[in-house]
Amino acid sequence: MSELRYDGRVAVVTGAGHGLGRQHALELAARGAKVVVNDLGGDRTGSGASSGPAQQVVDEIVKNGGEAVANPDNVATVEGAEAIVRTALDAFGKVDIVVNNAGILRDKSFKNMTPEEFDAVIAVHLRGSFLVSSAAWSHLRDQGFGRIVNTSSPAGLFGNFGQANYATAKMGLVGFTKTLAHEGAKYGIKANAIAPVAWTRMTEDLLPADFAGALGVDRVTPLVAYLAHEDNQASGEVYTVGGGRIARIIVAEGPGWVQKDGFDVEDVAANWEQINAQDPFTVPGNVGDQMLPLIQALQ
Template sequence: MTQDALNFSGQVAIITGAGGGLGRLYALDLAKRGVSVVVNDLGGSLDGSGSSATAAEAVVEEIKASGGKAIANAADVTDEAAVNAMVAQTLDVFGRIDILINNAGILRDKSFAKMEMVNWNKVVDVHLNGAAVCTRAVWNIMKEQGNGRIIMTTSPSGLYGNFGQANYGAAKAGLWGMMNTLGLEGAKSNIHVNCIAPSAGTRMTEELMDAGTLKLLAPENITPAVVFLCSDAAPNRKVLVAAAGTYSLAEMVETKGLHLPESERTPEGIAAHWGQISDRAEAEPIANVMEGVAKLVKAMTSA
């Protein structure tokens, strides 16, 4: 990898939810590297209620005070018209869009038995649909440029589950699925789509962790991973897990499996062979649906 792969000079980024927490840190770091930044933040409370441009404007002032370029925007990421207007504003001011970081999010935690559907719908709308709205708004621009970097913010809650976060976990897992397809569709236009799965002490997690854990999970540790995913050196269709200075890759894998003869294709047959079916000794990631089909054909042929 050359030094040029991490040269962001002349690039433009839109970062949603950048009025505080992780988004603010991404904005400050990219701005120091020469990126012109659109600091988007609705300015609402943790559960998504209310709005104010104050938070976004404060981050813009921080960037400008350090010699960087930035503008504030308070669009709701679920409002397609407002997002399209934000993209138009970005093009008017900066002339291009190279990076989109879908970082905006809210929490409405409750066990599934007690969760009202209004709280399910709102969380899924902001995290999953909001990311789709913002990505769709910049997609064709990046295609025409022949370049783009898009980061989705998934979560360990989406990858592995977390009590009381069925709505949040479902939305975060959905972002992983969206990344996989968009990474395929954008590859020929040099649009790389990846996920960051952060664990950090922010406004969204401060009530869930003790002081020692919050200190260990300093949000500053996430920024290097995200900036890397914004660069020319970024991979495509990967989930980068980041927490407390440790960085790892999360992948969905499929076991080798077992092709059963027709006479054993019964619930009893599956139960009898469950050990072989679930054996992860030769598990491997599947790159796309067609590769999965090829794996099944190979298993049948071998049988």
């Protein structure tokens, strides 16, 4: 198979000063994309700011013969998100690819989590992805092409102790991604999400250091790069990726139980096993697909 290239494409990668985002930016640039490297430059809790991390990645890209510019704006503010996309327009004339990767952690058990800690994580992961995508959306629509890759997480899909804020944001990104896929379909915009497992400064307390090599960021980025490529026609999907494995994650619905003339609490209890049955399951593509079995049962 011939090499997949991004010549003539302009990519915005948020949170690209370290870890996964850095690797995404380097890979896209190495394959010909012009890249806006965005990173606020704070620590993993979101505290502090520095233009250094983003600029260091830009310097590495330029040293390797690529084209990139740094942007240190905050994805969680309207002004910051608009400035990120404006950086792409001013430097390269357009934007084709948005990789929403920026994130912070404020892990606490639920009983100890404050509203401020909850809101801070939602603001960067979920609101930030919305704001940057929103700033780019009209440009993608007008040119009839776009690729958006959002960063979800297994914690969002399946839950994780001490991460109510993070898990909520990451599952929210699944619904966000699927909606963008529907709304972008007739404009050539594909939106997908990844749920990566990688050893980074965000996960170093969660994953053993012995896994650093096996779960390197280089084992995630190829999927991101493919989803960002014009050859990719998948949209509205979520993929888990890490350690050399990629798998599609599906939102499925079991066959369910129906009693058309209504039911009471005792009926629910008596049919609980059937209500919870998993097979045969279906994978709805939209809300209409999900409602179809109910509509058919009521006819």
